Amino acid sequence: MKPKDLTSKIFIDGGDPEETREIMGLLGFLDGQTTNPTLISKNPEARKRLDRGEKFSEREIIDFYHSVVKEISGMLPAGSVSVEVYADPETKAEQMLSQGKMMFGWIPNAHIKFPSAPEGLKAAEQAVKDGLRVNMTLCFSQEQAAAVYAATRGALKGNVFVSPFVGRLDDRRENGMDVIANIIRMYRKSDGHVEVLTASVRSLDHLLYAIKLGSDIITVPGKILREWAGKGLPMPGSDYNYPAAGLKAIPYKELDLGRDWRDFDISHDLTVKGMKNFSEDWESLIRHTKH
Numbered sequence: 001m002k003p004k005d006l007t008s009k010i011f012i013d014g015g016d017p018e019e020t021r022e023i024m025g026l027l028g029f030l031d032g033q034t035t036n037p038t039l040i041s042k043n044p045e046a047r048k049r050l051d052r053g054e055k056f057s058e059r060e061i062i063d064f065y066h067s068v069v070k071e072i073s074g075m076l077p078a079g080s081v082s083v084e085v086y087a088d089p090e091t092k093a094e095q096m097l098s099q100g101k102m103m104f105g106w107i108p109n110a111h112i113k114f115p116s117a118p119e120g121l122k123a124a125e126q127a128v129k130d131g132l133r134v135n136m137t138l139c140f141s142q143e144q145a146a147a148v149y150a151a152t153r154g155a156l157k158g159n160v161f162v163s164p165f166v167g168r169l170d171d172r173r174e175n176g177m178d179v180i181a182n183i184i185r186m187y188r189k190s191d192g193h194v195e196v197l198t199a200s201v202r203s204l205d206h207l208l209y210a211i212k213l214g215s216d217i218i219t220v221p222g223k224i225l226r227e228w229a230g231k232g233l234p235m236p237g238s239d240y241n242y243p244a245a246g247l248k249a250i251p252y253k254e255l256d257l258g259r260d261w262r263d264f265d266i267s268h269d270l271t272v273k274g275m276k277n278f279s280e281d282w283e284s285l286i287r288h289t290k291h
């Protein structure tokens with residue numbers, strides 16, 4: 001059962017409906033799911049097929065992603081399921097938007113993931129005008145979150161998530177949880193239409209601190225949710241301290257959310273690297289026919 005003081009929504013970060021089913025049973029609740037190309041490439045059915053030496057055609061992989069997302073959506077009718085567009089560093093906003101529109105039609109509770117890069121923001125700006133719900137992924141800075149806010153102005157609360165990636169910043173010894181704290185602080189002075197979704201969670205401490213900071217949503221890998229359930233779903237007490245030793249602090253910046261999104265410096269090397277990795281993992285599933 002959901003702990004009564006828990007205000008954050010808890011999503012599973014995964015690409016396997018069986019795991020979603022198992023975790024729902026363990027926790028007794030689940031508020032949604034995020035998927036991404038890497039997680040889909042690790043789906044056990046996809047792995048079996050690849051192990052037999054059978055890659056997917058371009059049509060088959062789209063159909064496969066559709067079927068996975070549909071099964072998950074059926075388990076979480078009141079929750080949200082994030083579906084990510086293919087976006088390498090060269091993909092244009094128009095291409096992202098047309099994929100996003102197709103994917104949004106797959107299930108009734110989709111949020112479409114676009115990268116927090118210039119073309120992704122351009123796509124999202126139009127997507128929310130066209131009535132899509134979006135989840136802006138690969139966010140690594142407060143500036144990117146400010147741009148997400150500005151690009152989606154006018155959208156209803158619940159229709160826009162921003163996903164700052166904690167673990168990938170920690171990997172290079174920067175305190176990823178500072179970005180969560182800074183964005184939540186910045187959004188306190190906003191209309192609240194963007195919800196903060198803590199992503200790239202690698203430890204129980206990430207989960208507990210994100211709960212303590214009041215992150216709207218936290219997406220958590222099955223492994224960490226099993227650990228949390230095994231300990232009886234503990235909550236961070238008032239004496240909880242996040243162990244940030246060895247991580248470089250990321251300071252808060254005063255940013256004016258009233259500006260145009262193009263005025264913010266949204267460049268981040270981890271966003272570009274993330275787009276490259278996601279697209280390579282996706283491509284690794286596909287059998288390209290030579291012309």
Ligand code: E4P
Nearest residue numbers: 013034036167168199200201
């Ligand atoms: C979820 O939306 C993200 O894609 C995911 O949390 C990324 O996690 P990773 O940094 O462990 O790949």
